[in-house]
Amino acid sequence: MELIHVIADIIVSLGAFFLLVGSIGLIRLPDFYSRAHAQGKADTLGVMLIIFGLLLTQLSGGAYINSVKLLIIIAFVGLTNPTGTNALVGAAFRFRLKPWFKDEQSGKTENSGNEIKEEEKG
Amino acid sequence: MDKYFIYLSVVLTVIIFIPLYRVLMGPTLYDRVLGAGAIATKTMVLILVIGLVFNRLDMFIDITMAYAILNFIGTIAIAKYLGTRGYRKK
Numbered sequence: 001m002e003l004i005h006v007i008a009d010i011i012v013s014l015g016a017f018f019l020l021v022g023s024i025g026l027i028r029l030p031d032f033y034s035r036a037h038a039q040g041k042a043d044t045l046g047v048m049l050i051i052f053g054l055l056l057t058q059l060s061g062g063a064y065i066n067s068v069k070l071l072i073i074i075a076f077v078g079l080t081n082p083t084g085t086n087a088l089v090g091a092a093f094r095f096r097l098k099p100w101f102k103d104e105q106s107g108k109t110e111n112s113g114n115e116i117k118e119e120e121k122g
Numbered sequence: 123m124d125k126y127f128i129y130l131s132v133v134l135t136v137i138i139f140i141p142l143y144r145v146l147m148g149p150t151l152y153d154r155v156l157g158a159g160a161i162a163t164k165t166m167v168l169i170l171v172i173g174l175v176f177n178r179l180d181m182f183i184d185i186t187m188a189y190a191i192l193n194f195i196g197t198i199a200i201a202k203y204l205g206t207r208g209y210r211k212k
Binding site for chain 2: 009012015016019020022023024026027032035036039043044046047050051054057058063065066069070072073076077080081083084085087088090091092094095097
């Protein structure tokens with residue numbers, strides 16, 4: 001096995017690890033905003049790493065058109081995945097979804113991020 | 123090398139099934155949309171890996187690009203719809 005295949009396998013394994021971290025963060029974090037943070041950063045990094053590993057295997061095989069297309073997909077995912085997450089968080093913030101915060105007086109955490117705040121009168 | 127990518131596709135399938143919990147049990151509507159977007163993003167990678175296993179990556183890359191564009195446009199459309207509706211109710 002050549003060296004570039006070993007490097008590609010290591011990069012792909014690292015990307016799969018980041019995808020696993022993103023999935024676990026999506027179901028374990030307490031709030032919508034922190035879940036959006038997990039999906040917007042860890043998932044994007046994992047996808048970009050895996051596609052970069054596939055690009056290395058294609059580049060060693062001599063398929064240059066596939067390499068260019070995979071590079072375009074990397075750029076597209078790196079641009080659009082955080083943009084979509086940001087648009088969704090902006091919509092939730094405009095809908096006044098209440099964020100999760102730590103209560104400062106008593107010091108205990110309050111999980112109030114799962115309910116939509118009542119709208120103010122006026 | 124091919125055996126490694128077959129194992130990777132199995133692992134990716136298991137990873138894809140994890141955010142389905144957030145889609146089904148999500149407390150708010152935004153959590154469900156976020157989980158659907160996460161599933162679509164990971165499915166894109168799975169399509170590429172399956173293309174490499176089948177040795178037809180030149181065909182599967184185009185499918186992946188179309189899928190990425192559909193995912194992005196769907197998320198943006200849902201975000202615009204939900205955002206403007208909440209804004210107008212004020």
